[in-house]
Amino acid sequence: MEIETRKILNKSFTGTGWLSIALLAGALVVFLAPIVVRGMGAFVFRSTVEFRVMQDDIFERGNKDKLEEDLRKARAAREPVYEKLEAFEQELEEMSIVDRLEYRDSYDELRNAVRELLGPAPGEERASLPRNRYGQTRMDRAGHSLHHLLYIETYDYSDPTRMGELIYEPRSQEFEGTALEGLFEYAENNFEAMMRPRTEFYWQFLIDQPVDSNIFGGIWPAILGTFYLTLGAIIFAVPMGVLSAIYLVEYAADNWMVSLLRTFVSTLAGVPSIVFGLFGLAFFINTIGVSESKSVLAGSLTLGLLILPMVIRSSEEAIRAVPMEYKEASLGLGAGKWRTVLTVILPSALPGIITGIIISMGRAAGETAPIIFTAAVSVGRALKPSQVFTNPTPALPWNIYNLATEHEMVDEIRHVQFGMVLTLIVLVLLLNMTAIVLRARISKKLKG
Amino acid sequence: MKENEQNNYISCKNGNPASIDGLVMSERARRIRRGGGMLMHLFLLLITASSAIAVLFIFFYIGRDAIPFFQSRGFVEFFSKNNWYPSSENARFGALAIFYGSGIVALASILIAVPVGVAASVCLSDILSFKARQIAKPIIEILAAIPSVAYGFFALVLLAPMMQNMGGLLLAVVTTVFLAPVTLIVLILFSDIASSKFRPTLRRHMRIALMIGGGVMGIIALFALFSKLAAIQITSGTNALNVSIILAIMALPTIVSVAEDALQAAGSGLREGSYAMGATRAETMIRVVIPAASSGICAAVILGFMRAIGETMVVWMASGNAAQIPQPWYNLLEPVRTLTATIAGDMGEADHITGADRYHVLFAMGLCLLVISFVLNLLSEWAVMRSRKKMRGE
Numbered sequence: 001m002e003i004e005t006r007k008i009l010n011k012s013f014t015g016t017g018w019l020s021i022a023l024l025a026g027a028l029v030v031f032l033a034p035i036v037v038r039g040m041g042a043f044v045f046r047s048t049v050e051f052r053v054m055q056d057d058i059f060e061r062g063n064k065d066k067l068e069e070d071l072r073k074a075r076a077a078r079e080p081v082y083e084k085l086e087a088f089e090q091e092l093e094e095m096s097i098v099d100r101l102e103y104r105d106s107y108d109e110l111r112n113a114v115r116e117l118l119g120p121a122p123g124e125e126r127a128s129l130p131r132n133r134y135g136q137t138r139m140d141r142a143g144h145s146l147h148h149l150l151y152i153e154t155y156d157y158s159d160p161t162r163m164g165e166l167i168y169e170p171r172s173q174e175f176e177g178t179a180l181e182g183l184f185e186y187a188e189n190n191f192e193a194m195m196r197p198r199t200e201f202y203w204q205f206l207i208d209q210p211v212d213s214n215i216f217g218g219i220w221p222a223i224l225g226t227f228y229l230t231l232g233a234i235i236f237a238v239p240m241g242v243l244s245a246i247y248l249v250e251y252a253a254d255n256w257m258v259s260l261l262r263t264f265v266s267t268l269a270g271v272p273s274i275v276f277g278l279f280g281l282a283f284f285i286n287t288i289g290v291s292e293s294k295s296v297l298a299g300s301l302t303l304g305l306l307i308l309p310m311v312i313r314s315s316e317e318a319i320r321a322v323p324m325e326y327k328e329a330s331l332g333l334g335a336g337k338w339r340t341v342l343t344v345i346l347p348s349a350l351p352g353i354i355t356g357i358i359i360s361m362g363r364a365a366g367e368t369a370p371i372i373f374t375a376a377v378s379v380g381r382a383l384k385p386s387q388v389f390t391n392p393t394p395a396l397p398w399n400i401y402n403l404a405t406e407h408e409m410v411d412e413i414r415h416v417q418f419g420m421v422l423t424l425i426v427l428v429l430l431l432n433m434t435a436i437v438l439r440a441r442i443s444k445k446l447k448g
Numbered sequence: 449m450k451e452n453e454q455n456n457y458i459s460c461k462n463g464n465p466a467s468i469d470g471l472v473m474s475e476r477a478r479r480i481r482r483g484g485g486m487l488m489h490l491f492l493l494l495i496t497a498s499s500a501i502a503v504l505f506i507f508f509y510i511g512r513d514a515i516p517f518f519q520s521r522g523f524v525e526f527f528s529k530n531n532w533y534p535s536s537e538n539a540r541f542g543a544l545a546i547f548y549g550s551g552i553v554a555l556a557s558i559l560i561a562v563p564v565g566v567a568a569s570v571c572l573s574d575i576l577s578f579k580a581r582q583i584a585k586p587i588i589e590i591l592a593a594i595p596s597v598a599y600g601f602f603a604l605v606l607l608a609p610m611m612q613n614m615g616g617l618l619l620a621v622v623t624t625v626f627l628a629p630v631t632l633i634v635l636i637l638f639s640d641i642a643s644s645k646f647r648p649t650l651r652r653h654m655r656i657a658l659m660i661g662g663g664v665m666g667i668i669a670l671f672a673l674f675s676k677l678a679a680i681q682i683t684s685g686t687n688a689l690n691v692s693i694i695l696a697i698m699a700l701p702t703i704v705s706v707a708e709d710a711l712q713a714a715g716s717g718l719r720e721g722s723y724a725m726g727a728t729r730a731e732t733m734i735r736v737v738i739p740a741a742s743s744g745i746c747a748a749v750i751l752g753f754m755r756a757i758g759e760t761m762v763v764w765m766a767s768g769n770a771a772q773i774p775q776p777w778y779n780l781l782e783p784v785r786t787l788t789a790t791i792a793g794d795m796g797e798a799d800h801i802t803g804a805d806r807y808h809v810l811f812a813m814g815l816c817l818l819v820i821s822f823v824l825n826l827l828s829e830w831a832v833m834r835s836r837k838k839m840r841g842e
Contacts, residue, residue, distance in 0.1 A: 001640055001641070001644070002640055002644075002651075002655075005636055005637070005640040006728055006730075006731070007728070008636055009633065009636065009637065009728070009730055010728035010729055010730040010731070012629070012632075012633050012730075013729065013730030013733070013734070014575055014729070014730070015629075016567050016629075017567050017568070017570050017571030017574075017575045017576075018571060018575070019567070020563075020564045020565075020567035020568040020571060021568050021571050021572070021576070021584050021587075023564055023568075024564070024568060024584075024587055024588060024591060024700065024704075025584075025587050027591065027697050028587055028590060028591055031594070031599075031602055031697075034602075034606055035598070035601075035602065240495055240498070240499050241499070243492055243495040243496070244492075244495055244496040244499050244500075246492060247492035247493060247495065247496040248496060251489055251492055251493070252496075260500075261496055261497065261500040262500075263826075263829065264500035264501065264502075264503045264504070265499070265500050265503075266825060266829060267503045267821075267822055267825050267826075268499075268500070268502060268503040268506075269825075270751075270754055270758075270821045270822070270824070270825040271503070271506060271758075271818060271821060272754075272757070272758025272759075272760070272788060272817050272818075272821055273596075273758065273759075273760060274758070274760040274788045274791050274792055274814070274817070275506065275510060275758075275814045275817055275818050275821075276506075277791075277792075278510055278513075278791065278795075278810070278811060278814040279505070279506045279509055279510060281795075282509040282510065282512070282513050282811070283505065283509045287509065305502055308499055308502070312499065336481055336484075336485065337485055337488075338484070338485065338488050359593070362593050363593075365595070366593075366594075366595025366596070366597065366598070367595070367596075368595070368596065368597045368760070368761050369596075369760040369761060369788070369792060372792055372795070373795055397595055397597040397761075398597075400597050400598070400601055401597055401600070401601075401761060401764075401765065404601055404604060404605060404765065405604070405765060414605070417601065417605070421597075421598050421601050424595055424597070424598060425594060425595070425598055428593055428594065428595055429590060429593065429594075431593075432589060432590060432593040436586055436589065
């Protein structure tokens with residue numbers, strides 16, 4: 001080969017390496033950016049007056065006087081809408097039956113659209129479901145509702161070879177020449193006056209109870225559930241894991257039994273997480289019956305088993321990294337083996353062990369599959385510490401799945417889903433960052 | 449003199465603290481200490497054994513609930529028939545399509561992840577400076593740390609609609625962007641080899657001519673491919689390709705870190721020898737270091753495959769969950785269903801009492817997953833051991 005070609009190939013080889021790293025970084029950015037941006041939307045957003053009413057109603061939060069003032073102005077701005085609707089109803093009364101039938105469906109649809117945007121009309125009785133008590137609480141959702149009020153969605157099937165194409169027709173066409181004609185223009189022009197937007201910093205998203213299956217409120221029970229499960233998993237996995245690591249490094253002879261034990265541990269590390277879930281169900285719940293049915297305890301045990309190999313491996317590495325001289329010095333001074341382990345090896349391996357534990361915590365907090373059958377429920381209140389042995393709990397990972405796939409208003413609560421994902425990711429990444437920083441300090445220390 | 453010794457002995461017996469007594473233990477103390485040590489040893493062995501034996505428990509309890517299914521249904525239908533109707537009146541449990549779904553998704557993700565992963569591990573071990581590595585490594589760690597449900601959410605809520613709306617174009621752009629440099633490299637290589645048959649005076653001209661000719665052909669081929677891909681309409685964004693891409697990203701950290709370890713373990717002697725022979729870095733890596741680390745890289749690929757086949761949330765959320773074998777078999781744009789997603793999704797409906805088969809079939813699937821991952825794990829361990837032996841110099 002020509003030397004030139006070899007040079008070019010060498011450069012392109014280097015370039016490929018760089019490219020692959022860039023690709024990984026790019027994947028991370030492409031993944032994190034929308035989740036961070038849209039996840040922040042759960043915390044910082046433009047709220048409507050309905051949001052403030054809801055907050056006052058449910059959480060008794062906010063300035064009452066200001067709210068009254070806001071509400072009065074909003075009602076004043078909304079008045080013409082309801083007046084026009086009333087006027088149209090009068091008109092309907094005077095129409096012939098045929099005409100009335102013609103308008104009935106489209107009028108009902110309009111009423112619903114208005115209700116969706118502004119909430120129940122003044123004087124309407126209090127709805128039983130919280131979701132029906134308020135209009136749109138967020139400006140982005142209110143924008144959608146306004147669009148729904150102004151336009152009708154239809155599909156154009158004129159080209160039979162393609163899928164029907166979505167088109168929007170102005171709703172005002174349907175009501176030409178009636179009392180409602182001006183309503184649409186009025187709603188569009190006075191949108192802000194009716195909703196009275198304000199920038200809100202809703203940090204209480206983290207500590208509020210969810211209301212009406214997460215349509216309003218926060219995600220506190222899920223956060224607390226994740227905390228319990230992670231803590232439980234650590235409590236089970238750490239003593240077992242660290243003691244096993246001490247045995248494997250300091251005590252184990254190099255024989256077939258120990259290598260068998262090692263194979264078992266690495267097999268455990270390779271078991272798919274959903275199989276842990278099945279095992280938790282079959283063993284912890286159905287066989288030894290740690291609880292009647294799903295519970296935090298059963299979930300913690302399952303998660304603990306899942307992270308056990310990680311804890312063993314990282315502790316093993318940390319213990320192995322302790323310089324031989326430390327151990328020799330201690331043994332030379334006449335300390336026994338166990339004393340050496342307790343007073344010399346463990347303290348110097350501790351930062352490394354803690355790093356491993358923190359990373360395992362991140363793993364336990366984010367795992368979903370093992371807790372599906374053992375601990376997680378979609379709707380539930382925050383548990384008291386005394387209830388963890390018997391009760392199932394909502395947990396961030398499971399609720400993300402649940403809200404994103406099984407919720408009846410999936411599209412309306414995207415902000416909650418993104419907020420949850422962001423919370424979980426920030427939680428896990430914080431843990432991992434701590435571990436990374438800790439490890440950097442250890443390696444600095446070991447270098448001297 | 450004698451008296452002196454006697455004195456010494458006495459003082460020793462009386463337990464004078466600073467003298468020899470601290471060093472020489474009495475027989476009894478020694479026995480206690482040894483006994484304590486033995487006890488400690490036993491205790492630690494017990495703990496270790498119990499955490500290791502957990503895996504046997506898993507096999508036992510999954511197996512115990514899986515056996516009733518095989519007893520009542522046998523093996524043939526489950527493994528070889530493609531009719532998954534677990535909840536119909538006349539229930540059928542032919543899970544072939546589900547096995548196929550798990551396999552194709554994991555395979556596709558590995559096909560995506562391995563080239564990128566090996567390139568990245570080479571870059572990490574041999575190309576990047578120490579400082580750049582300090583930045584690159586956390587990126588990979590963060591990719592590994594992100595919970596699978598977050599990946600699944602991304603696949604379902606962001607990637608799937610994007611694929612559905614502009615999937616063809618996206619596919620075309622990505623493929624072209626990747627194939628263009630590859631084509632260029634192949635072209636350079638090809639024109640060099642082809643022109644080496646000619647006289648040295650002609651060689652240069654021949655090479656340029658070949659490159660231009662090949663370049664035109666390459667551009668035409670790429671353009672044809674682009675327009676063909678861009679015309680593809682993806683009917684559902686939740687399909688095997690979507691899942692494979694995400695699984696590839698999830699498998700990458702495992703592949704990169706294990707492969708990097710293997711490359712590092714190949715040692716600097718090998719590299720220096722190759723450099724001394726006048727090889728470039730690319731030649732050194734491709735023809736010396738990577739072959740030497742091949743078993744370690746194999747282990748990395750196997751571990752990545754395990755990660756992909758055992759993953760639940762992503763496939764459950766974004767694979768479409770249709771128990772079918774796509775037509776044609778390699779069509780990744782069709783929805784599929786995997787073992788893990790079936791277990792996760794059906795357990796809620798499967799009643800232990802009324803639909804016994806329906807409940808136990810999920811354990812049968814779990815058992816299959818367990819066996820698959822067990823075998824793969826042994827394979828990867830074997831590969832790692834082989835590479836270690838190789839590094840030690842056979």
